[in-house]
Amino acid sequence: MTAPRLDDPAPALAMRGIRKAYPGVIALDGVHLEVQRGEVHVLLGENGAGKSTLMKILSGGEQMDAGVIAIDGRAIALGSPRMARDAGIAIIHQELALVPGMSVAENVFLGRAPTRVGLVDHARMVRESVVLLERVGASVDPGVLVETLSIAQRQLVEIARALSLDARILIMDEPTSALTARETALLFETIRWLTARGTSVIYISHRLDEIFTIGNRITVLRDGRNVATRDVQAADRRELVHLMTDREVDELVPSAARVPGDVRLSVQGLCVRRTLHDISFSVRAGEIVGFAGLLGAGRTEIARAVFGLDAFDSGTIAVDGAVVEIQSPRDAIAAGIGFVTEDRTREGLVLTRSVRDNVALPILQRLSRFGVVHRRSETSTAEESVRNLRIRARGVTQRARELSGGNQQKVVLARWLATGARILLLDEPTRGVDVGAKQEIYQLINELASSGVAIVLMSSDLPEVLGLSDRLLVMREGRIAGAFSRADASAERVMACAVGM
Amino acid sequence: MSPRRTVHRIIAGREAGTALGLIVLCVALWIATPYFATAANLSNVAEQSAIVGVIAIGMTFVILTGGIDLSVGSLVALVGVVIGSALQRGWPVTGAVGLGLMAGIGAGAVNGLTITRGGLPPFIATLGMMSVARGGALMLSDGRPISGFPDSLRVIATGHALGVPAPVVLMLSLYLVAYVVLTRTVAGRYLYAIGGNEQATALAGVDVRFHKTVVYALSGLSAAVCAVLLLARLNSAQPIAGIGYELDAIAAVVIGGTSLLGGSGSVIGTLIGALIMSVLRNGLNLLGVSSYLQQVAIGSVIIVAVLIDMALRRRVQRSFR
Numbered sequence: 001m002t003a004p005r006l007d008d009p010a011p012a013l014a015m016r017g018i019r020k021a022y023p024g025v026i027a028l029d030g031v032h033l034e035v036q037r038g039e040v041h042v043l044l045g046e047n048g049a050g051k052s053t054l055m056k057i058l059s060g061g062e063q064m065d066a067g068v069i070a071i072d073g074r075a076i077a078l079g080s081p082r083m084a085r086d087a088g089i090a091i092i093h094q095e096l097a098l099v100p101g102m103s104v105a106e107n108v109f110l111g112r113a114p115t116r117v118g119l120v121d122h123a124r125m126v127r128e129s130v131v132l133l134e135r136v137g138a139s140v141d142p143g144v145l146v147e148t149l150s151i152a153q154r155q156l157v158e159i160a161r162a163l164s165l166d167a168r169i170l171i172m173d174e175p176t177s178a179l180t181a182r183e184t185a186l187l188f189e190t191i192r193w194l195t196a197r198g199t200s201v202i203y204i205s206h207r208l209d210e211i212f213t214i215g216n217r218i219t220v221l222r223d224g225r226n227v228a229t230r231d232v233q234a235a236d237r238r239e240l241v242h243l244m245t246d247r248e249v250d251e252l253v254p255s256a257a258r259v260p261g262d263v264r265l266s267v268q269g270l271c272v273r274r275t276l277h278d279i280s281f282s283v284r285a286g287e288i289v290g291f292a293g294l295l296g297a298g299r300t301e302i303a304r305a306v307f308g309l310d311a312f313d314s315g316t317i318a319v320d321g322a323v324v325e326i327q328s329p330r331d332a333i334a335a336g337i338g339f340v341t342e343d344r345t346r347e348g349l350v351l352t353r354s355v356r357d358n359v360a361l362p363i364l365q366r367l368s369r370f371g372v373v374h375r376r377s378e379t380s381t382a383e384e385s386v387r388n389l390r391i392r393a394r395g396v397t398q399r400a401r402e403l404s405g406g407n408q409q410k411v412v413l414a415r416w417l418a419t420g421a422r423i424l425l426l427d428e429p430t431r432g433v434d435v436g437a438k439q440e441i442y443q444l445i446n447e448l449a450s451s452g453v454a455i456v457l458m459s460s461d462l463p464e465v466l467g468l469s470d471r472l473l474v475m476r477e478g479r480i481a482g483a484f485s486r487a488d489a490s491a492e493r494v495m496a497c498a499v500g501m
Numbered sequence: 502m503s504p505r506r507t508v509h510r511i512i513a514g515r516e517a518g519t520a521l522g523l524i525v526l527c528v529a530l531w532i533a534t535p536y537f538a539t540a541a542n543l544s545n546v547a548e549q550s551a552i553v554g555v556i557a558i559g560m561t562f563v564i565l566t567g568g569i570d571l572s573v574g575s576l577v578a579l580v581g582v583v584i585g586s587a588l589q590r591g592w593p594v595t596g597a598v599g600l601g602l603m604a605g606i607g608a609g610a611v612n613g614l615t616i617t618r619g620g621l622p623p624f625i626a627t628l629g630m631m632s633v634a635r636g637g638a639l640m641l642s643d644g645r646p647i648s649g650f651p652d653s654l655r656v657i658a659t660g661h662a663l664g665v666p667a668p669v670v671l672m673l674s675l676y677l678v679a680y681v682v683l684t685r686t687v688a689g690r691y692l693y694a695i696g697g698n699e700q701a702t703a704l705a706g707v708d709v710r711f712h713k714t715v716v717y718a719l720s721g722l723s724a725a726v727c728a729v730l731l732l733a734r735l736n737s738a739q740p741i742a743g744i745g746y747e748l749d750a751i752a753a754v755v756i757g758g759t760s761l762l763g764g765s766g767s768v769i770g771t772l773i774g775a776l777i778m779s780v781l782r783n784g785l786n787l788l789g790v791s792s793y794l795q796q797v798a799i800g801s802v803i804i805v806a807v808l809i810d811m812a813l814r815r816r817v818q819r820s821f822r
Binding site for chain 2: 307309328329330332333339341346347348349350351352353357360361362364365368371372373375415
């Protein structure tokens, strides 16, 4: 087959006029994307802008309705993930695609295990995985099961797997969402090593800092169309946010002046064997207390213990000055505590159910008489939440699964507000949420605090936790290693404290 | 919600495909054989569907939470034998039946507790109970059927209300109750939530263990009700009764469009599924198809029905981004 040459010199990848329509929505409307050899090309856009669809088409998971894809100037067909892989395209999924019950080495070589006389050559598999894992800076034993690894380690294994494919075009969908600063730095080193060898990387991220560190060029999509392509040097933050959302944003993290009230939540001497040591802190009404720290430093564990999910060995929890017994989420909810978990699809939402069902879940008892749910009040409660939190859904009966990440997170928030929670534990509230929605969630958090809710914010996104918190506590190895007021908290000082410098 | 909207929702919803399948099947049999569409035969079909139909209610609840109950067939035998021996010892009918229902609830609750407290997978816990209950039934009856019951018990099978056989009336009223529970009550909402995402539901403050235990107890109860129906119909309690009923019930649930993963489905679908199974069996009998070939046909219908259901679901999902 003689393929037409599209360009000269041919870019590593050219996508032209890509169209994709789903019933009722045009996901991609003539999008083009050109990636040079050895380039890190950032794809930017809000959720629903068409990034994922475009990458699904490129990795063979979806078929385009119209358009041309060329690799090194040759038009190719990408009818299946297999064909994409053969064409040298590899994708690292945002939702991890590893088999938990298999070893790291087996996962790295999943589906392509090296064989000798028809049997899996285990020694070679382990040997080669060690090299790949070192390459990405993952200090994991290739023999251990993936289920024993942290999310960050799994992400690194996934990256090692993509490396083993020897791809010419590597798609990374939010690869750093679970990584610490150090791991992110290592990942960037790997990316630089790859690009120096001529591999092209398509990089999807919502973290602008990263984009400026690692990217060469940026393509912004909005509503399924190209908005702009810029060299990183020529781009500035505010412009990018504006291009994505088509609205002016004053600051990435808004600050608000608030006057905190009485102490609402007070935790004294909380200990959980091996994970938490003597944790004491208090949060006032209308105050945002941030918890920073490396992954695994114990932030989530605090929230889990306070919410009654994990039993603690010693310590007391007091709400509004009175000590409360919290042994289950029910107790915590009764005490006016709400918990927005880190993993909203696994622990937050019932994705198969509607927005209404999800919002009403913890308050069904209150919305019912003799065990029969009063639908009208259920619907009006949900509708009120949708309005107040500006949740973008077709209606309260739309399934949670169909919402964007940011709107899903708002549904989780809505649920706790509906219970009348006066204390909110927010664990990574903007993880996997696009910039525009992040902004809205920040605003909501500020509004909630202003209305008198006491907020505990756990976040590994430093600018986020610095920008939102009135006070900042830094966790290290299960202890509170430092406390900063808003005025003297800076990224460098917090980081130094978190790593123990 | 007004009844009209409920009807509309059922017509437009997932049950529509299954209902269409049932209608097509009935029309085909009506054309193929003159014996199908007679009042006597239809009443017979409905009566037969009641046996598995009742168990399938409990099974729907269990499967909605993402579980499975393999013990119901054996529980039918155990409860039957319990009632039979109580009657033999001179217990009054209401007392004996009450004891039987309690036995069903108790065995189901044990299933629920081993699953929720012991942490066993439902498949294993109820597989164990399947054997325990069968063995218990054989021990209690010494392996022999117990027969000859008072008319006040038999009326459950032989009686009629407004010309409709009593078992059918019982089944339909139980379906109505189950429908209201699942769609209108707090508990029903919890079951869907548990099946959809157990962790998230627990985090929302729902006592997941309690509700799951109750669900298995209800499944035991529906097996016990089935045992009463069978007892009344056969006028005898057989320790080998109910073999394979659990699979028929699961088939009815699955044909009715309830997902084995939990979180979605309805009892209306299950009722239609149970009717499809018994219409099919009856039709094949009327057409003189050998019982060997019947098994092949029923198995194929289960597979094809679920394939169609999955294809439809994928199309619905694809219409969203």
